[in-house]
Amino acid sequence: MSSIWSIARKELSDSLRNRWLLAISLVFATLAMGIAWFGAAASGSIGYGNTPATIASLASLGIFLIPLIALLLAYDAIVGEDEGGTLLLLLTYPLTRGQLLLGKFLGHGLTLALATALGFGLAGLAIALLVDGVAVAPLLEALLRFILSSVLLGWGFVALAYLASVRVSEKPVAAGIALGVWFLFVLVFDLVLLGILVASKGAFNPDLLPWLLLLNPTDIYRLLNIVAFSDGGELTGVLSLGADLPFGPWGLWLALAVWTVVPFTAAWALFLKRRL
Amino acid sequence: MNCFELEHIDYGYDRQPVLRDISLALGAGRILGLFGHNGAGKTTTIKLILGLMAPDRGRLAVLGGQPGAPDVARRIGYLPENVMFYPQLTGRETLAHFARLKDAPRRQVPELLEQVGLAEASGRRVRTYSKGMKQRLGLAQALLGSPELLMLDEPTTGLDPVATADLYRLLRRLRDSGTGIVLCSHVLPGVEPYIDEAAILAGGRLVARGNLASLRRQAGLPVRLKAQAPGADELLQRLNGNVPRLDTVTRDSNTIELDVRPGDKMTAIRSLMNSAELDDLQIQQPTLEDLYCHFTGVAGGGC
Numbered sequence: 001m002s003s004i005w006s007i008a009r010k011e012l013s014d015s016l017r018n019r020w021l022l023a024i025s026l027v028f029a030t031l032a033m034g035i036a037w038f039g040a041a042a043s044g045s046i047g048y049g050n051t052p053a054t055i056a057s058l059a060s061l062g063i064f065l066i067p068l069i070a071l072l073l074a075y076d077a078i079v080g081e082d083e084g085g086t087l088l089l090l091l092t093y094p095l096t097r098g099q100l101l102l103g104k105f106l107g108h109g110l111t112l113a114l115a116t117a118l119g120f121g122l123a124g125l126a127i128a129l130l131v132d133g134v135a136v137a138p139l140l141e142a143l144l145r146f147i148l149s150s151v152l153l154g155w156g157f158v159a160l161a162y163l164a165s166v167r168v169s170e171k172p173v174a175a176g177i178a179l180g181v182w183f184l185f186v187l188v189f190d191l192v193l194l195g196i197l198v199a200s201k202g203a204f205n206p207d208l209l210p211w212l213l214l215l216n217p218t219d220i221y222r223l224l225n226i227v228a229f230s231d232g233g234e235l236t237g238v239l240s241l242g243a244d245l246p247f248g249p250w251g252l253w254l255a256l257a258v259w260t261v262v263p264f265t266a267a268w269a270l271f272l273k274r275r276l
Numbered sequence: 277m278n279c280f281e282l283e284h285i286d287y288g289y290d291r292q293p294v295l296r297d298i299s300l301a302l303g304a305g306r307i308l309g310l311f312g313h314n315g316a317g318k319t320t321t322i323k324l325i326l327g328l329m330a331p332d333r334g335r336l337a338v339l340g341g342q343p344g345a346p347d348v349a350r351r352i353g354y355l356p357e358n359v360m361f362y363p364q365l366t367g368r369e370t371l372a373h374f375a376r377l378k379d380a381p382r383r384q385v386p387e388l389l390e391q392v393g394l395a396e397a398s399g400r401r402v403r404t405y406s407k408g409m410k411q412r413l414g415l416a417q418a419l420l421g422s423p424e425l426l427m428l429d430e431p432t433t434g435l436d437p438v439a440t441a442d443l444y445r446l447l448r449r450l451r452d453s454g455t456g457i458v459l460c461s462h463v464l465p466g467v468e469p470y471i472d473e474a475a476i477l478a479g480g481r482l483v484a485r486g487n488l489a490s491l492r493r494q495a496g497l498p499v500r501l502k503a504q505a506p507g508a509d510e511l512l513q514r515l516n517g518n519v520p521r522l523d524t525v526t527r528d529s530n531t532i533e534l535d536v537r538p539g540d541k542m543t544a545i546r547s548l549m550n551s552a553e554l555d556d557l558q559i560q561q562p563t564l565e566d567l568y569c570h571f572t573g574v575a576g577g578g579c
Contacts, residue, residue, distance in 0.1 A: 006376040010362075017364060085360030089417075092326045092354045093377045094346035276328050 003095045004103040011107020015073070021115050024069055028119025031061055036127050048131040055142045058120075059225035062150050063218045067186055070112060070157035071178040077104045078165040078271060079174045088276050097271050101166070105158060105264060112154040120147050146225055152256045153221045157181070159263035166271040189216045197241075210241045217259040224252045277340050278303055279425040279456030280325050285334035287320060294320050296480045298334070304424070307447060307457045309467050311568055312477035318460050319357070321477070322427055325458075326354060339424055350378055353423035357430045357460075359414030363403035367394050367413055370402055371420070380421035388416040391446070393439070407434035415443065426450065427458045432466060444470050468564040476571045484571040488564065495570045497562035498523070498535035503548050504556040508532045511552045530555070 015021045035057045036048055048054070078101070081087040090100060124143040128136050164177035193212060196204070213219040227249065245251065279302040287295040295317045302308050312318050323329050324336060327344020341348040361370050371385045389398045392412040402410065411434045418426060426447075432440045447457055447470060461467045468488075475485040484491055505511050508530050523535040536544045541559070548554060562570075 002379070003377055006373065009376075010373055014364065084362070085356075085358065086362065088328070089354070089356055089359065090377070091328055092349060092352065093374070094349040094379070095377055096346075276323070 003093070004099050004106060007095075007100055007103025008106035008110065011104060012110055015107075015111040020073065021111055024112075024115035025119040025122075027065070028116060029122045031065070032058055032120050032123030033126055035061065036123065036131075048127060048134060051134070051139050051142055054127075055146055056226050058146060059222055062146075062153070063186060063222060066116075066150050066154045067157040067182050067218065069115075070108075070154040071161045071182055073111065074104075074108045074158040074161035075165055075174045075178040076171050077101075077108065077162055078274075079168055079171050080165075082169065082276075083171055091276065097274075098268055101162065101264075101268055101271055105155075105162070108158045109151075109155050112158065113151045116147055116150050116154065120150070142225075149221050149224045149253075149256065152253075152260065153217055156217045156256065156259035156263065159260050159267060162267035163263050163270065166267050166274055185216050185218050190219070210245045213241055213245070214255045217256060220252050220256045220259070224249060224256065227252075278337075279306075280338045280343075281336070282321075282324070283335040285324065285331045285336060287324060287329070287331045289320075294480050295324075295331075298477075298482050300475055300482060300485060302425075302456045302458065304456050305451055305454045306472045307451050307459060307470060309471035309474040309564075310458055310460045310477070311462075311464065311474060311564075313572065316477040316572075317480045318477055319429065322354075322429060322458070322460070325425075325427065326352065350421060351424045353418035353420065353426045355414045355418040355428045355431055358433070359410060359417075361402045361410065361413060364401060366399055366401050367405070367409075368398040370413060371398075371416055374417050375420050378421045384420055384422075388419055391419075392416045393442075408436060408439060411435055412439065423455065425456045425458075427460075429460045430462070431459070432461065432463060440466065464565045464568055465563065471564075474564065474567075476568060478572045483574065484567070488567070491567050491571075492538065492562055495562065495567055496538060497566055497570055499538055499541045499562070500560040501534045501536060501541075501544055501548065502531065502556075502558040502560065503534070503552075503554050504531050505552040505554045506530050507552075514551045515547060 036054050039057045160181050161178050164174045168174050281301045283299050285298040310318050339348050339351050375385055389395050392415050394412055473487045476483050508526050525533040
């Protein structure tokens with residue numbers, strides 16, 4: 001256990017040292033406040049609109065940013081140590097490969113969690129203090145849900161990045177795969193799903209379609225943050241399928257957690273096979 | 277208890293045999309030199325002992341346990357060839373990180389930095405270190421936790437002569453206190469005075485092992501006698517027939533060199549002494565380098 005923590009501690013202090021933690025927190029805080037105050041500008045008004053709209057906008061932005069940041073943070077976890085020449089040395093220490101990977105995850109996961117909580121937490125605090133007449137309790141609840149799901153989404157992409165990192169032997173390749181993963185889940189998946197829906201003209205079993213959303217962690221994340229405010233009436237595009245899912249938010253939380261556990265376990269198994 | 281025991285170890289990689297039938301053991305308080313050309317299997321042997329890979333066949337015990345097991349790994353120190361560290365950490369932070377991983381007492385960090393001569397540079401980032409400084413940091417890292425088995429792969433790379441001498445003195449001290457040490461090096465003359473035994477690998481096989489005296493006996497390489505006496509040609513004529521020599525070289529008018537079989541050495545020396553008033557006599561035993569060339573040459577490698 002102590003060796004896992006030693007690895008995590010180094011990752012965490014690295015992200016403090018290279019200002020990653022600070023930079024991510026600032027980006028999150030700035031964007032969150034920008035959206036809160038200017039998100040309604042398109043409809044002709046400036047100032048805080050309402051909590052559900054703000055959270056929905058934040059979630060749309062989070063889908064782009066959080067996976068990208070998580071992938072960037074974690075893609076070189078193992079392949080970077082290997083290229084840097086430290087992996088071989090580390091593994092001669094009383095440290096199993098699983099402990100090393102778990103330590104890395106703990107470090108990267110904490111970095112991401114701290115940055116998310118700090119950045120969005122500060123923005124929430126600013127909204128609560130500065131906006132007159134905002135209902136604080138629902139804002140806090142929504143923000144807490146948003147932060148937790150963002151962290152969980154980030155962890156999922158950290159684990160996906162590890163999957164690439166343990167498999168390849170060069171850092172640029174891992175970076176390329178990480179970008180591909182981002183592209184696939186953030187941009188391509190929904191388009192393909194929509195295409196299938198339209199092209200099949202209802203030939204698919206309609207009971208099956210909503211489940212397809214669970215194959216994309218970013219869709220689960222979006223559902224979690226939007227569904228909570230309505231009965232699904234505000235869901236657009238492929239997300240409207242989510243209203244047909246036969247389970248509530250707990251199922252979505254569980255599905256998002258599975259998206260962390262499964263890629264991490266797979267990365268672990270692949271790491272055991274990696275040759276030094 | 278032996279530091280490690282390899283019995284009939286086979287290891288292959290992509291169906292290519294890398295090590296074949298290796299049997300080797302190291303006792304406590306001994307320094308073993310592990311030699312071989314690049315690709316002869318030295319690094320693979322070390323990795324097997326470290327538990328980074330498992331052998332295909334054979335029995336392997338390290339410090340009385342399984343290689344790679346945490347309680348075994350904690351008692352081994354390893355300096356890889358071309359050791360590298362995190363460039364963004366300082367020397368002290370690096371050593372502290374590895375000390376935590378090894379559960380070594382934290383007071384060892386400043387002590388070891390002092391011992392390898394990095395005390396003053398310990399607050400600087402490793403990025404700014406020279407090759408020799410990184411090597412010394414690597415050595416400090418290997419000594420964390422007072423290991424019972426120390427494996428050093430090319431430890432003198434980048435070290436200046438003074439630092440190299442310091443290193444060998446340190447290794448001797450560790451050996452005397454019971455540490456088993458494996459030394460891989462291509463600088464054969466450098467390590468020769470310090471090793472207790474040598475193991476020579478060629479083409480994945482162990483072609484020779486033992487202390488230098490027994491390797492010399494096995495190899496039967498000639499001993500070179502260098503005699504200085506006025507009138508070398510005359511001396512040679514007088515010696516002819518008396519000395520069972522293998523090869524004679526006259527260097528100049530008053531130096532002759534004789535290569536004689538090890539068993540004939542004393543006879544040859546006596547004849548030389550009786551034949552002329554010698555100014556000087558040097559006896560050159562086959563060096564580690566000669567032995568290395570001999571054994572790898574027999575195995576088809578050559579020097």
